[in-house]
Structures are given as C-alpha cells and as structure tokens.
Amino acid sequence: MMSRAETKQIHLDMAEDLVSFGRKNGADEVEVTILDGSEFSVDIRHGEIENLIEASARSLSLKVIKEQKTAYASSSDLSEESLQKLISSAVKRAELSSPDNYAGLPPKQKIAHDIDALNLFDSQILELSPEKKIDLAQKTEHIALQDKRIINSHGSSFETRVINTTLVNSHGFSHAYNETYCGLSLGLQAGQTDEIVEDYWSSSKRHFNQLDSPEEIAAKCIERTVRQLHPRKIPTQRVPVVFESTMTSWLMGFLFACVSGVSVYQKTSFLQDKLGKKIADDRISIYDDGLIPELLGTTPFDSEGVPTQKTVVVEQGILKNYLCNTYAAKKLKLASTGSAEGTGVAPRNFYLNAGSTTPEQIISSMDKGLILIRTLGHGLNPVTGDMSRGAYGLWVEKGEIAYPVAEITISGNLGEILRTIEMIGNDLQFRSPVTGPTIKIQELMIAGT
Amino acid sequence: MKRIKSKQPLPYIDHFGLADDDLHRILNIALSQGGDFSEIYLEYKIYSFINMEEDIIKETAESISLGMGIRVISGEKTGYGYSNDISMDMVKKAALTAASIASSKNPQKASLFFPPKPIHNTYPILHPAHEKSLEEKISLVKSAYQAAQKFDPKIQKVKASLLDLVQHVRVINSEGLCAIDVRPLLRLTCFAIAEKNNKREVGYHGGGGRVGLEYFREELSPEVIGEEAAKESLHLLEAVLPPAGEMPVVLAPGHSGVLIHEAVGHLLEADFNRKKTSIFWDKMGECVAKSSLNIYDDPTIPHFRGSYNIDDEGTTPKKTPLILEGRLVGLLQDKLSAKLMRTSETGHGRRQDFTCIPIPRMSNTYIDRGEYDPEEIIKSVDKGFYAHKYQGGQVEDSGKFTFSVSSGFLIEDGKLTTPVKQATLIGTNIDILNKVEKIGHDIRFGLQTGTCGKEGQAAPVTDGCPTLKITRMTVGGQ
Numbered sequence: 030m031m032s033r034a035e036t037k038q039i040h041l042d043m044a045e046d047l048v049s050f051g052r053k054n055g056a057d058e059v060e061v062t063i064l065d066g067s068e069f070s071v072d073i074r075h076g077e078i079e080n081l082i083e084a085s086a087r088s089l090s091l092k093v094i095k096e097q098k099t100a101y102a103s104s105s106d107l108s109e110e111s112l113q114k115l116i117s118s119a120v121k122r123a124e125l126s127s128p129d130n131y132a133g134l135p136p137k138q139k140i141a142h143d144i145d146a147l148n149l150f151d152s153q154i155l156e157l158s159p160e161k162k163i164d165l166a167q168k169t170e171h172i173a174l175q176d177k178r179i180i181n182s183h184g185s186s187f188e189t190r191v192i193n194t195t196l197v198n199s200h201g202f203s204h205a206y207n208e209t210y211c212g213l214s215l216g217l218q219a220g221q222t223d224e225i226v227e228d229y230w231s232s233s234k235r236h237f238n239q240l241d242s243p244e245e246i247a248a249k250c251i252e253r254t255v256r257q258l259h260p261r262k263i264p265t266q267r268v269p270v271v272f273e274s275t276m277t278s279w280l281m282g283f284l285f286a287c288v289s290g291v292s293v294y295q296k297t298s299f300l301q302d303k304l305g306k307k308i309a310d311d312r313i314s315i316y317d318d319g320l321i322p323e324l325l326g327t328t329p330f331d332s333e334g335v336p337t338q339k340t341v342v343v344e345q346g347i348l349k350n351y352l353c354n355t356y357a358a359k360k361l362k363l364a365s366t367g368s369a370e371g372t373g374v375a376p377r378n379f380y381l382n383a384g385s386t387t388p389e390q391i392i393s394s395m396d397k398g399l400i401l402i403r404t405l406g407h408g409l410n411p412v413t414g415d416m417s418r419g420a421y422g423l424w425v426e427k428g429e430i431a432y433p434v435a436e437i438t439i440s441g442n443l444g445e446i447l448r449t450i451e452m453i454g455n456d457l458q459f460r461s462p463v464t465g466p467t468i469k470i471q472e473l474m475i476a477g478t
Numbered sequence: 479m480k481r482i483k484s485k486q487p488l489p490y491i492d493h494f495g496l497a498d499d500d501l502h503r504i505l506n507i508a509l510s511q512g513g514d515f516s517e518i519y520l521e522y523k524i525y526s527f528i529n530m531e532e533d534i535i536k537e538t539a540e541s542i543s544l545g546m547g548i549r550v551i552s553g554e555k556t557g558y559g560y561s562n563d564i565s566m567d568m569v570k571k572a573a574l575t576a577a578s579i580a581s582s583k584n585p586q587k588a589s590l591f592f593p594p595k596p597i598h599n600t601y602p603i604l605h606p607a608h609e610k611s612l613e614e615k616i617s618l619v620k621s622a623y624q625a626a627q628k629f630d631p632k633i634q635k636v637k638a639s640l641l642d643l644v645q646h647v648r649v650i651n652s653e654g655l656c657a658i659d660v661r662p663l664l665r666l667t668c669f670a671i672a673e674k675n676n677k678r679e680v681g682y683h684g685g686g687g688r689v690g691l692e693y694f695r696e697e698l699s700p701e702v703i704g705e706e707a708a709k710e711s712l713h714l715l716e717a718v719l720p721p722a723g724e725m726p727v728v729l730a731p732g733h734s735g736v737l738i739h740e741a742v743g744h745l746l747e748a749d750f751n752r753k754k755t756s757i758f759w760d761k762m763g764e765c766v767a768k769s770s771l772n773i774y775d776d777p778t779i780p781h782f783r784g785s786y787n788i789d790d791e792g793t794t795p796k797k798t799p800l801i802l803e804g805r806l807v808g809l810l811q812d813k814l815s816a817k818l819m820r821t822s823e824t825g826h827g828r829r830q831d832f833t834c835i836p837i838p839r840m841s842n843t844y845i846d847r848g849e850y851d852p853e854e855i856i857k858s859v860d861k862g863f864y865a866h867k868y869q870g871g872q873v874e875d876s877g878k879f880t881f882s883v884s885s886g887f888l889i890e891d892g893k894l895t896t897p898v899k900q901a902t903l904i905g906t907n908i909d910i911l912n913k914v915e916k917i918g919h920d921i922r923f924g925l926q927t928g929t930c931g932k933e934g935q936a937a938p939v940t941d942g943c944p945t946l947k948i949t950r951m952t953v954g955g956q
Contacts, residue, residue, distance in 0.1 A: 082559070159578075265722045415719070436878065477952065
C-alpha cells in the first residue's frame with residue numbers, strides 16, 4: 030500500500046504532466062482535477078445487515094481553453110495514453126465552440142490560510158473497524174425499535190468517505206488536500222397501516238468524535254416520527270408559520286439558488302438587479318463561510334483554485350454580494366467569492382445568522398399558527414421566488430402545540446418571506462452546509478380542505 | 479419512425495480485457511465465504527454534452543467511465559464492492575469485499591456461463607449520436623435555441639443543450655447467466671425565459687429517448703422544442719396563482735403520467751412491499767382503485783427513454799400489469815425481492831451505474847386508456863383546476879404524495895379559462911385512485927426527458943396517461 034503522502038505526490042505529478050501536455054498541444058489554458066475517494070457503507074434493517082459496500086474509485090476531469098473557447102472532459106481511465114487522447118480531443122472540441130470573452134482560468138492567487146488548520150481530515154475514521162461501523166448502525170436502530178410506538182424501520186446506515194482532491198492549472202496553481210466524512214442515519218415508521226407516519230434523522234460530520242451518538246439519533250428520530258401521529262386536516266387559510274431549523278435550512282437552500290452569481294447573470298433569479306438594495310427585514314444577516322474549521326462545507330479552495338473566504342451575502346436586510354465563480358464574477362463585474370463547483374457554484378457554509386429568541390419563545394408567541402416540520406415536492410421557482418410545496422406541520426393554539434397536520438400545502442414568495450420574518454431563533458447549528466435557526470414568518474397561505 | 483431490423487447483434491464492445499475464465503474465477507472468489515449468489519456488472523459509458531446560452535456554444539463536455547461492480551447475496555444480505563481500476567488485483571479485492579457478507583462453511587461453485595444469445599433489440603438505431611460529428615450535433619442545438627429566441631420579442635433568454643450517451647453493459651452471474659446490452663440515450667432540451675412588465679417566467683420543452691439523431695428529423699424537430707419552450711414561458715406570463723383548497727381536478731394527458739409514477743408506481747416497487755413499508759404491502763389482489771383503472775409498467779416500448787433490452791441484473795424485462803380493473807395484481811421485481819417473496823422476476827432491477835446496487839425501479843409507467851371523450855371530461859366540471867405541465871413529484875411510503883404543477887388552467891363552466899402557474903397538488907394514493915371519476919381515450923406519454931431518483935440513484939424513465947378527472951383534490955395556491 031502506498032502512503033497518503035505518496036499518493037498525493039503521484040496525483041500532483043500526473044496532473045502537472047497533463048497540464049504541460051495540454052499546453053504543448055494547443056491549449057492556452059488547462060485545469061486538471063483528480064478525485065480519489067473510497068467509501069464504506071452499511072445498511073442495517075431489523076438488526077441484520079442489508080447492504081454492505083466497500084469500494085474506491087478515481088477519476089480525472091479537465092478543462093481546456095483555446096482562443097477563449099472552452100471544452101470539458103472527464104475519464105475514469107487514468108492511463109497516460111488515454112489521458113493524452115482525452116485532452117487532445119478536448120482541444121479539438123474547444124475549436125468548435127464559440128469564443129467567449131469571459132472564459133478563462135482565475136489569476137494565480139496565494140492561499141493565505143493554513144490548509145491543515147481547517148482540520149478537514151480525521152485519521153480516526155480510517156482506523157474504525159468494519160465491526161465497529163456495523164455495530165453503530167445496529168445499535169441506533171435497536172434503540173429505536175425498543176419504542177412500542179415504532180412499527181417499522183426503514184433501517185439505519187453508517188457511512189464513511191475519504192477523498193483526496195488534487196487541482197493543478199496552467200497559471201501555476203498546484204495543491205491537494207484530504208478530507209473525511211462520516212454519517213449515521215435512521216428512518217422510522219409509526220402508526221397503523223392506513224395512517225402511517227414516517228421521518229428520518231441523521232448526523233454527518235468530518236470528525237468521528239463529533240458525530241451524534243446512536244442514543245441521540247434514535248431519540249430524535251422517534252420524537253420526530255411519533256409527533257406526526259393522528260394528523261388532522263385543516264381548512265384553507267392564511268396564518269403565521271414557524272419554520273423549524275431544518276425547514277429554515279431548506280429555505281436557505283432555495284435562497285442560495287437565487288443569490289448564485291450564475292443564476293443572476295443567466296437572469297434566472299428574482300434577486301437580479303437587487304445588489305445594494307433592501308431585500309429582507311433589518312434583522313436578517315446571511316453569510317457564506319468556507320473557512321470555519323471542521324465544518325462540512327469548509328474547503329481550502331474552490332474547484333477553480335480560488336481560495337475560499339467568508340462572504341457577507343445579506344447584512345441587516347441589504348443584499349451585499351452574489352456568490353460567484355470566476356466566470357459569473359467577470360459577467361457581473363464582481364470578484365469571485367471562491368464558490369466554484371464544477372461549471373456552477375456551490376455553498377460552503379451558507380447560513381442565516383442566529384437571533385436571540387429561543388424556539389420555545391417563538392412558538393409561545395403564536396396565538397394560532399403552524400409549525401412547518403417537513404415539505405414534499407418540487408415547487409420552487411428561482412425566477413420569480415414563488416414556492417408551493419406539500420407540507421406537514423404542527424398546529425399551534427394559544428402558544429402551544431395542539432395536534433399534527435398533514436395533507437396541506439404552503440405557498441408564498443421567497444422575497445415576501447424574507448421581508449416578513451418576524452422572529453429569529455438562537456438555535457443555529459451547522460448540521461449541514463446550508464443552515465439556519467428557527468424563524469417565524471408573519472403569514473403564509475396554507476391550503477387544506 | 480423508420481424501423482430497422484431488430485435482429486442484428488448488439489454492437490457491444492468489450493472494454494475490460496478480462497477473459498471468461500478470469501470472470502468465472504472472480505464469481506467463485508465472490509462465493510468463497512458461502513454466498514448464495516454472485517454477479518459481475520461491467521459498465522462502459524461515453525457521454526457527451528453541448529450547451530448553448532447567451533447566443534454562443536458555451537461549452538462542450540465528454541466523459542468516459544469504465545468500472546465493475548461485484549455483488550454477493552446471502553439470504554437477505556447484499557455485499558458489494560466496485561472499482562474503476564480493473565486490474566485483477568483490484569477486482570479480486572472487490573470480490574472479497576462482496577464475499578465477506580456471507581459466512582457459511584460450504585461455499586458453492588459458480589455455474590459456467592456461455593456467450594449471450596441474440597436478443598430482440600428494443601432500440602435499433604441507424605445513426606447513433608455518439609458516432610456523429612460534433613458539428614452536426616451543434617447545429618441541432620442551435621436550431622432549437624434560435625427557434626425559441628425568434629419566437630417572440632418578449633423572449634429574453636434561452637438555453638439549449640444536447641446530451642447523448644451510450645452505455646455498454648455486461649452482466650454475468652453464478653447461475654450461468656451472461657447478458658449484454660448497448661443502450662443509447664439522447665436528449666435535447668430548451669429553456670426559455672420571457673419578460674414583460676418586470677415579470678419573468680420560464681418555459682421548458684425537450685425530447686429524445688433511446689434514439690439516434692434521425693429522431694429530430696422524423697419525430698420531433700429542434701425547432702418545435704424551441705418554440706414550445708417559448709410558448710410555455712409566454713403562457714406563464716399571463717398566468718395567475720391558483721386558488722387554494724379542495725376542488726375537482728382534470729389531469730392533462732401525457733405529462734400527468736408523473737401522477738401515476740409518484741402516487742402508485744413507487745409504492746409498487748417490490749422492495750418497499752417486501753419490507754412492509756409501502757401502504758400496498760398487504761393489499762395484493764385487493765381492490766385499491768376505481769374498477770375502470772388499468773396501470774402497467776413496460777420496459778419494452780420501442781425507443782422509449784425508460785426501456786432496456788435487459789435490466790441491470792441481466793433479466794429480460796416484461797410488460798408488467800400493476801393494477802387491472804382497479805385490483806392490485808403486480809409488483810416491480812428485482813432478483814432479490816423476487817427470491818425472498820418467492821415470485822418471478824419482472825426485469826425491473828436497475829442501477830444508476832457500476833457503483834450502485836440494483837434495486838426495483840420503474841421504466842415506462844402508464845394508465846391505460848378509458849372510454850371518455852377528453853372534451854366531455856372538461857365539460858363536466860363547473861369550477862375546477864386543469865393540471866397541464868409539472869416540475870415533478872414526490873411520494874412517501876405512507877402513500878402521501880405531492881406534485882408541483884408548473885402550468886395549468888382554471889376550469890369555469892366546463893371550459894379552460896385563465897392560465898395558472900405554480901400550483902401544488904397533494905393527496906394520498908389510495909384515496910385519489912378511488913376518486914378517478916372519468917378516464918379519457920386519449921393516452922399520451924410525457925416528454926422523453928424525465929429522470930427518476932430513488933435512494934440517490936438516477937434512472938431515465940417515462941410515464942403516460944389519458945385525460946383523467948379526479949372528483950376532488952387539494953390544490954395549493956393563494
């Protein structure tokens with residue numbers, strides 16, 4: 030077996046050789062990325078192993094620019110002969126594209142931050158035995174199935190991933206880094222056959238010792254499942270709506286699509302032409318931060334080799350920045366925010382800043398309204414900000430949870446929601462790269478009976 | 479479309495260089511810990527992509543992937559290893575990983591396999607896209623782009639792209655099976671954004687399937703794809719948000735097939751029933767829908783996006799009735815579920831690629847035609863909603879589903895009136911199946927561009943249905 034450091038050097042050499050080969054064979058600019066990953070995953074259902082997967086895979090992707098014309102290619106065959114053929118054919122394809130004044134790799138930038146200090150790699154994950162991994166998943170499900178209200182299990186899973194990313198370009202960028210992930214998840218059902226309710230819960234971290242315990246995951250999953258038992262239908266009406274933190278995260282995902290520089294220059298965002306303008310309540314500040322150590326969205330540089338950073342997206346309700354890769358930045362006459370991922374942009378740690386109210390205080394402030402706990406469907410339109418989704422919730426009366434609600438839809442407009450956020454919780458957690466605390470929206474349309 | 483002879487051998491090319499003896503040895507290594515069944519899945523895929531926006535061919539991409547997956551089944555357990563490094567060492571390692579799921583003292587031996595027999599080709603093609611020049615493909619993309627752009631001055635932005643791939647698949651297993659497939663897949667899509675009084679709306683259209691480039695001359699021209707995308711965006715500019723509440727809903731033929739895909743299809747995938755998580759698991763043979771309702775899944779429809787000659791376990795697929803005269807009669811089976819449920823395979827074991835374990839999936843799912851005139855169906859509604867195009871849908875095992883309707887109409891006094899956008903339809907499947915009041919005689923299929931996701935695996939699918947009237951359904955809106 031080769032050591033991690035040796036593998037890293039082999040990939041850097043391979044990428045550098047290919048970049049030179051591409052330059053010699055007609056490309057003005059070349060970027061080469063190598064991903065080398067391994068995964069382990071085990072699914073447990075009713076105590077028994079259902080699936081066990083262990084594997085590794087490598088792939089190389091490249092971008093060439095010739096006379097401002099771009100072509101991409103990728104291959105899982107990393108032999109020198111195949112790669113040279115791949116890049117030569119990419120140069121030929123580039124010649125058939127149209128010149129684009131905005132095409133080009135980013136100028137060389139130094140990575141000012143210490144890659145190791147971001148602490149994205151946990152060697153403990155490599156040392157976990159298969160038995161330990163299987164045991165974690167078994168234990169999680171076992172605890173949950175002790176609860177009499179749980180009638181069936183979708184199973185529990187434990188997975189780990191180790192990824193080495195190497196990026197080299199013809200502007201002299203040449204870096205590599207290692208990262209790890211581990212995740213433990215559980216899905217449960219409760220209720221009788223014709224009125225089954227279900228939910229999932231999971232924990233996902235870069236470091237094994239930060240993962241939630243099987244007890245915590247089982248307890249949370251049971252609570253989230255059984256609180257939906259015996260739902261009622263409610264009449265169609267407009268009411269205040271509290272978004273649980275998981276739902277705020279979902280809303281932030283929709284917002285990300287609208288502050289993406291790519292959507293903005295493509296005119297597919299309702300927030301185009303809104304830079305410097307007020308788009309949200311004064312209390313709203315939203316950031317994208319790629320530099321918080323250990324978090325899931327943290328990386329030292331983006332897929333083009335631009336160093337990541339903390340970007341203020343919304344500050345006290347004012348839209349301050351779009352999140353851009355090099356191309357979108359040039360189009361919009363802005364700077365790249367280190368957000369490139371493939372040909373588009375991706376969030377690093379994109380979050381709505383926490384407020385000072387507890388989630389309990391937010392709920393008790395509602396005389397009558399809905400706590401949104403899950404949504405279903407695809408009804409999001411970044412061009413208009415319109416959203417319409419199937420929803421599950423908890424009905425609140427006089428500041429207290431009265432009963433669960435199902436078979437409703439919520440609809441509204443993201444622009445309007447941002448302007449009418451009335452309260453912001455203090456419960457911000459970085460469970461996923463896109464996140465936010467509990468929030469209360471003045472009013473949304475609920476369709477029921 | 480002109481049909482060519484389907485009896486020609488499949489143009490399968492081996493890219494792995496492993497001799498049959500080696501493969502047989504790997505099957506035995508995989509069984510060495512006592513598994514009941516071992517299987518090797520070999521996949522080679524070339525993919526190409528052209529994207530046009532802002533009046534230029536912005537990028538082209540090409541991707542080549544090669545890999546193998548080795549699976550071992552022992553009782554209800556599955557072990558899986560994969561690799562895209564196909565040296566014998568790495569392949570053995572993957573086989574041993576998969577083998578480790580089993581623990582029996584008396585390992586079985588794999589049966590010898592023989593070269594695959596010639597099979598009926600569901601998608602014989604004269605002009606496979608991957609053999610055509612990039613210039614020829616670029617001109618198709620430009621035609622769609624320009625047709626959308628020219629359609630109306632209100633069209634502000636267009637995006638057109640062409641994706642073509644060919645997937646070479648070989649499946650070998652310890653029961654002596656050896657089967658191959660060569661699956662082309664082509665898709666041309668166009669998005670158009672129209673703007674008026676600071677309001678913007680997006681329209682979408684596309685087509686393709688397991689077809690060659692001739693499809694765009696003979697079946698659906700790039701110009702029509704561009705124009706339809708433009709028309710939809712203009713239509714939505716005039717659209718209002720729907721009223722909210724329960725009302726009669728008429729589902730347009732074709733696109734509304736997504737309803738059957740979500741509300742019924744997923745929950746008739748065998749794994750959910752074997753695990754008793756689907757609401758249908760104890761309802762086999764029972765009446766679950768109006769007696770006029772017949773639902774099928776058919777992977778053998780020529781040239782359809784969801785079709786295949788063999789599934790990803792090498793099984794020859796069958797047109798599978800799911801609901802006949804309102805009665806639940808069938809499930810979509812893969813090998814594992816069929817074995818554990820002691821029933822026969824239907825050829826619905828599919829996987830996204832060599833990194834994935836096969837699971838039961840839909841292919842081309844549809845509600846069969848009924849007896850009503852579609853116009854009569856609309857006329858029978860005083861006040862209701864007509865759902866025309868969809869963004870997608872989602873279902874839970876409990877049968878609760880959601881569809882996002884991107885465009886539709888209000889129905890007033892039996893006529894389609896105001897255009898409507900961004901509505902959500904929700905319901906519970908058995909409830910809705912029993913509220914299907916009228917079925918049209920106009921069966922159609924939706925766009926040949928759909929992809930279904932399950933457990934993180936994407937699979938190309940299509941769905942279809944005639945005009946349908948649902949007595950009452952909850953519509954989400956303003």
